Amino acid sequence: MESVKLFGTWSSPSSKRVEIALKLKGVEYEYVEEDLQNKSPDLLKYNPIHKKVPILLHNGKPIVESLLIVEYIDETWPGPAILPSDPYDRAMARFWAKFLDEKCWPAMKKAWLSTGEEQEKANEEANEALMFLENELKGKKFFGGDTIGLVDIAANLIALWYGINEELSGLIQQPLTKDKFPNLCEWVDEYTNCSFVKENLPPTDKLAQLYMARIQADKASAQ
Amino acid sequence: MKVKIALLEKGLSYETQEEDLFGGKSELLLKSNPIYEKVPVLLHDSKPVVESTNIVYYIDETWGSTQLLPTCSYGRSRARFWADYIDKKLFIFMIDQVFDAGTKVWKSKGDELEVAKKDLIDILKKLEGAMGDNDYFGGNKFGFVDIVLIGLSSWFGAYEKFGGFKIEDDCPKIAAWIKRCKERESVSKTLPNSEKVYEFVVMLREMHGIK
Numbered sequence: 082m083e084s085v086k087l088f089g090t091w092s093s094p095s096s097k098r099v100e101i102a103l104k105l106k107g108v109e110y111e112y113v114e115e116d117l118q119n120k121s122p123d124l125l126k127y128n129p130i131h132k133k134v135p136i137l138l139h140n141g142k143p144i145v146e147s148l149l150i151v152e153y154i155d156e157t158w159p160g161p162a163i164l165p166s167d168p169y170d171r172a173m174a175r176f177w178a179k180f181l182d183e184k185c186w187p188a189m190k191k192a193w194l195s196t197g198e199e200q201e202k203a204n205e206e207a208n209e210a211l212m213f214l215e216n217e218l219k220g221k222k223f224f225g226g227d228t229i230g231l232v233d234i235a236a237n238l239i240a241l242w243y244g245i246n247e248e249l250s251g252l253i254q255q256p257l258t259k260d261k262f263p264n265l266c267e268w269v270d271e272y273t274n275c276s277f278v279k280e281n282l283p284p285t286d287k288l289a290q291l292y293m294a295r296i297q298a299d300k301a302s303a304q
Numbered sequence: 305m306k307v308k309i310a311l312l313e314k315g316l317s318y319e320t321q322e323e324d325l326f327g328g329k330s331e332l333l334l335k336s337n338p339i340y341e342k343v344p345v346l347l348h349d350s351k352p353v354v355e356s357t358n359i360v361y362y363i364d365e366t367w368g369s370t371q372l373l374p375t376c377s378y379g380r381s382r383a384r385f386w387a388d389y390i391d392k393k394l395f396i397f398m399i400d401q402v403f404d405a406g407t408k409v410w411k412s413k414g415d416e417l418e419v420a421k422k423d424l425i426d427i428l429k430k431l432e433g434a435m436g437d438n439d440y441f442g443g444n445k446f447g448f449v450d451i452v453l454i455g456l457s458s459w460f461g462a463y464e465k466f467g468g469f470k471i472e473d474d475c476p477k478i479a480a481w482i483k484r485c486k487e488r489e490s491v492s493k494t495l496p497n498s499e500k501v502y503e504f505v506v507m508l509r510e511m512h513g514i515k
Contacts, residue, residue: 152384
């Protein structure tokens with residue numbers, strides 16, 4: 082009897098990525114909500130190096146780092162493919178997934194939290210990163226083509242954030258607008274409409290509150 | 305370096321084009337890697353693959369002989385984890401040390417130097433833990449994680465010289481592993497001479513106004 086356990090948090094996009102991948106493959110799993118202010122002994126035991134979520138425990142063996150976990154899920158369980166089969170397409174998928182984590186998301190966060198000239202610069206960076214993604218989507222329903230793939234799962238942070246755009250509109254600039262990024266906005270609609278993504282979405286109001294508090298706290302400490 | 309070693313391990317022949325990163329990047333480089341404009345870039349039948357670890361995955365998946373990654377998914381996830389750790393922790397630490405004007409190992413004295421040394425040794429000890437009693441990170445076979453790490457080891461000599469310490473003292477397993485890897489043709493053919501690296505670092509420091 083196989084055991085699959087996921088340690089995560091409701092608000093973490095990384096955590097959600099793993100849940101989406103598991104649901105996509107139809108894998109039954111036990112979910113453990115972690116309190117990051119008070120990390121459980123299990124969390125520290127299974128991820129001693131990074132001490133973070135998500136952690137997937139498969140038959141007692143831990144796998145960490147969300148994108149690595151998603152690749153593991155793809156290799157381990159049958160069902161819709163998350164990564165393409167062709168090595169070149171796989172290399173491109175991994176490239177874009179990493180781009181999202183290393184360029185796109187940090188630029189977006191910086192744009193929220195900084196002020197004045199620094200924010201101008203950060204907005205430019207965020208716009209540039211989003212434009213690369215916008216172009217990558219040309220002619221495609223998803224980054225993965227006709228079906229959701231690794232990059233779509235990695236890009237969930239954009240979808241989540243877009244969902245709370247309105248609530249945060251007083252606080253931060255919104256780079257992701259339909260006139261500038263029509264492909265990305267359409268992608269958000271398609272993506273969030275997929276059943277396994279939809280049933281996984283964290284409550285918008287709770288998420289908005291969390292981000293508002295974070296933004297305000299960061300802005301205050303920066304002063 | 306990882307890319308060259310991987311290609312050699314797979315017994316592949318390839319053409320290299322040396323890029324002048326300080327003087328002016330070539331048209332081909334900028335066209336092949338428009339987002340990051342960096343090396344290495346692998347062109348396979350004119351299709352570009354970028355980012356060194358990504359390229360090594362690609363090489364492993366495209367050419368069948370001698371698998372660099374383990375065959376079981378769990379083993380693969382562990383290998384990817386350690387490669388990711390090396391890229392995120394060790395590589396970034398080393399880049400910071402070279403380019404950060406307020407450098408620790410290179411320039412500082414006393415407490416700061418001790419902290420920096422400790423950071424480096426900490427990272428290397430974790431990697432020693434990952435290797436366990438095996439000859440290589442890949443177990444008994446030279447594999448993916450070995451390839452990812454061995455390139456960085458050519459910089460260790462420079463760190464030891466500037467920092468006044470020997471990695472062998474605190475991390476004997478890593479020191480032994482480095483010697484073992486250097487016996488492989490793919491590594492000895494690819495790794496630059498330590499003296500050359502040291503001179504390169506001296507030049508970089510001078511460029512950044514550090515003596």
